[in-house]
Amino acid sequence: MAAPDLTSYDLLAPQLSGGKDSAVMMAVFMEAARASGVDDRVISYHSSLGVLEWPPVVFGGIRYPGVSKLAALQSAAFGVPAARHLEVTRTMPGPDGTRMPHSLLTEIAAYGRFPRMGSPYCRKSAKESVVSSAWTPIVNRLKRELGRPVRILKVMGLRSDDGPDRKKRAAFRTVQANSARIVDEWLPVKDWSTGAVKEWHADAPVPYCWTYDSVLGAGDWSGTSRCSCSLCVFAARTDVLLSIGRRPRLADLYAEVEQARGDSFHGLAYHRPDPACRAVRCARPRRRLPGRRPGVHRPRGAGTAGPEEGATQGTRTGTPRPSRTAGGVEPCVRPVRPQGATAEASRPGAPPAVLRPPRDR
Template sequence: MVSSGQIEFPGFAPEVPDLARYRWILANLSGGKDSQAMLVELMRHARAAGVVDRIVVVHADLGDAEWEGTAELAAEHAAFYGLRFEVVARTGSGLIDRIEERGMFPSADNRWCTSDFKRGPVRRLMTRLVREAEAEGHPGRVHILNVMGLRADESPARRRLLSFAHDSAYTCPCSYCAPRRAIADDHKARDLPVPKHAKTGWGASNTLRHVDTWLPVHTWSTSDVWAAVRPSGLRIHPAYAAGMPRLSCVFCVLASRSALVRAAQLQPALAARYAALEERIGHRFQADRSMADIIKEAEASPPIAAVACWQG
């Protein structure tokens, strides 16, 4: 989708990969507007390429930390298009309990919530999909396209992402990763620092799977997203109508003050649970803001109509 409201960034032109070269196309669906728009755009291209049957929708379930009905809504979105749907989650304690176990909340500099509760579980699904392909007689490495609804205007870090990129890793034998690994090994053997251009990263690719990442709506504006979602027929989560600009965790550690206050007005019991957790572990929800303070403001304020979005 290209519209007059689309954000243009030099070097970040939208790219559409050859969908037919992938055995699996993994659509990461949060239930929020950006992943809905991603699914609409993905379906448009998958239908044209005749590969709709290769799409697997995955939802990373955050349990009590996410808005009620989010997982069910993601399943509904997948069913709308007749797609296979998988729910993944971290093995063990949920996000809120894990915060207590670690004795600290995630932060912008330490977003362990993303790696533990999203990236890790999704990679386990990739492993399972590889095994399925192998059982069906798929020869060689299994190619997987990991599709997400990340957008450049959500944060400086996301702005730096490419709309299409190989998810490189040290154990990946592809023509991109192998030469870099050789350079890195040579430098390590001589006790020299590995140059930046030789670092392969810690991506999802390995000896059994080749993983690429595609961000179909990376350069889209918020207006572009809603222009795709509203006429699509996909139901929108009620948190948006209640004033929330994004559908992440109910209380995201990166969220704006007004977003946290509005969330506390909508989910007071969960806010109280976070405040009690703060007191037990002796760590503030945000460095400059406690959940206890958010609750006081939520109780003293009328329903917030203008909720500020946030970066991250």
């Protein structure tokens, strides 16, 4: 479809996941914004999933950025100043009263059930509502200045090839309308095929995430097919097996949540229980699992422990179920600089781990 009238919006808000579709979306959207002369109204957002995101890694002496860094690079590559790219994440009061990150896995552990078809609460609570809350200060200021509801265009990189639910989703629709804000949603690359996206990346000004390849730097697109959560309940079985091989410590954590809550990570997502897909069985296999061989894995002792500890505490202490709305769980908003050590320092946690290729067994 043709682009909506971008000049009619007060805030243009592309949401970047750091995946392959986000880069294409940003290129198409920013071209339309510059053609309309409203690129100065753009503020890009990345909703950080913390420990669940694909992290930055070093392999063969080369550093490959994680998805948070990639989102910042995608924003900068197409003309958005660093100060207008914001990384947001959920926070909640900690034991000492200060606010601390509240990861999606912490919520799953407290809630007692993994997301599934018909109840994909992860999409709203960990992404959409966090960005929506981050708009509130801008909405309050502009509403006083304009004397009317603030018009916002939410731009996303969802495509029809991603699944039947996204194929049914309208390329343009109004998702919220009240006295404070009117929010429209636009999917500019909805009709792009997966092949077209990969072809575009051959000459793209930004790299794509390392997890798409079988081995880092291979350029074969034979790794995971998507780049959302490292372990996503809606991922294909081959993606789950590959992700477990690449992030075994995270798989162990999911397995602990499964055991503590008695809920299946992957089988119930499709209402088709599959014992072989339970993280509790896949995390520490005694034999080589079927599917594609993982190219890298995360060794013991690598990575950050803060968000992981929060998830395990949720299973052990019976943390109350948190609110899925903006109330009670506040977003942490911070600008992300796309280059230099400062950009890495802005992410929570310790420096990234070095990943090594697996040994044949």
